[in-house]
Amino acid sequence: EAEVAQSPRYKITEKSQAVAFWCDPISGHATLYWYRQILGQGPELLVQFQDESVVDDSQLPKDRFSAERLKGVDSTLKIQPAELGDSAMYLCASSLALANTEAFFGQGTRLTVV
Amino acid sequence: QQQVKQSPQSLIVQKGGISIINCAYENTAFDYFPWYQQFPGKGPALLIAIRPDVSEKKEGRFTISFNKSAKQFSLHIMDSQPGDSATYFCAATTTGANSKLTFGKGITLSVRP
Numbered sequence: 001e002a003e004v005a006q007s008p009r010y011k012i013t014e015k016s017q018a019v020a021f022w023c024d025p026i027s028g029h030a031t032l033y034w035y036r037q038i039l040g041q042g043p044e045l046l047v048q049f050q051d052e053s054v055v056d057d058s059q060l061p062k063d064r065f066s067a068e069r070l071k072g073v074d075s076t077l078k079i080q081p082a083e084l085g086d087s088a089m090y091l092c093a094s095s096l097a098l099a100n101t102e103a104f105f106g107q108g109t110r111l112t113v114v
Numbered sequence: 115q116q117q118v119k120q121s122p123q124s125l126i127v128q129k130g131g132i133s134i135i136n137c138a139y140e141n142t143a144f145d146y147f148p149w150y151q152q153f154p155g156k157g158p159a160l161l162i163a164i165r166p167d168v169s170e171k172k173e174g175r176f177t178i179s180f181n182k183s184a185k186q187f188s189l190h191i192m193d194s195q196p197g198d199s200a201t202y203f204c205a206a207t208t209t210g211a212n213s214k215l216t217f218g219k220g221i222t223l224s225v226r227p
Contacts, residue, residue: 004157033214042118042203042217043158056214091157101146101213105157 002026004106006092012112018080021109024073025094031055033103034067034077035091043091049075050097082113117141118206120218127225133191135221137204142185144206146213149178149189152201152220161202162189194225 005024013019025032030051035043046065048056051072060067064083069075079086089110093103117140127133139147148163164171164178164187171178177190191198201222205215 040219042205042219043215044217045214048212048214055212093157095213101148101163101207101209101215102160103215105150105159107155107157110155 002104004092004094004104006090006106006109008109009107010110010112012114013082015084015113016081018078019082019111020076020078021090021092021111023075023077023092023106025075025092026104028096029094029104030072030097031095031103032069032075033093033095034075035093035105037089037091037108039088046077079111082111084113087111087113117216118204118218120204120221122221123219124222125224127194127223129194129196129225129227131194131225133189133194133198133223133225135189135202135204135223136186137188137218138184138186139206140185141206141208141216143208144216146207146209147178147180147187148205148215149176150203150205150217152203158203191223194223196225196227199223199225 032049034046037043047060047067049069067077089108091108093105095103119138149161150158151161152158175192180187201220203220204218
């Protein structure tokens with residue numbers, strides 16, 4: 001069964017360090033999402049791609065977060081510098097197309113900033 | 115402003131009972147309402163979804179009831195099983211060119227044997 005792959009599963013980093021997460025969506029899925037899920041909360045959208053283009057990054061803290069999907073397939077989310085408040089689960093999801101509402105999530109990367 | 119609100123915050127049900135989780139939304143432009151199930155350490159998985167042109171949708175033991183005028187929808191889990199113990203999120207989105215899910219805060223369901 002096709003899955004959204006994310007790595008690493010867990011990451012511990014020190015405050016002010018840089019950290020990066022990787023996502024490989026389901027093959028053929030044009031739309032890719034990065035969500036942040038704080039413990040006890042629902043996922044919140046950070047950035048949305050259609051192929052290699054950013055469709056929505058209005059909730060991405062651009063002073064420290066960046067995201068790219070250079071070839072329209074896999075994607076990287078970076079935080080530099082990391083802050084204590086960035087500790088959360090970072091989830092990647094994909095769907096066939098922008099207008100396709102069924103999103104499939106990966107297992108996420110659990111980030112702990114110490 | 116929280117656009118999608120869930121209640122209750124947590125729920126304990128006996129095995130075989132009915133679990134009911136409610137969700138209210140603000141944005142009348144929303145036209146797709148999924149429920150996601152999340153187990154610890156896993157990403158959310160789509161459970162069942164409904165569009166506002168129907169008032170109810172059933173898939174196995176899971177039923178969504180939708181009330182457009184009240185801007186509310188609910189998830190009913192019949193014959194609840196311990197394996198249903200998880201966190202459940204309602205979500206909502208518009209369909210079309212910029213579809214993106216807005217999630218509720220989630221509720222933790224515990225089904226006791």
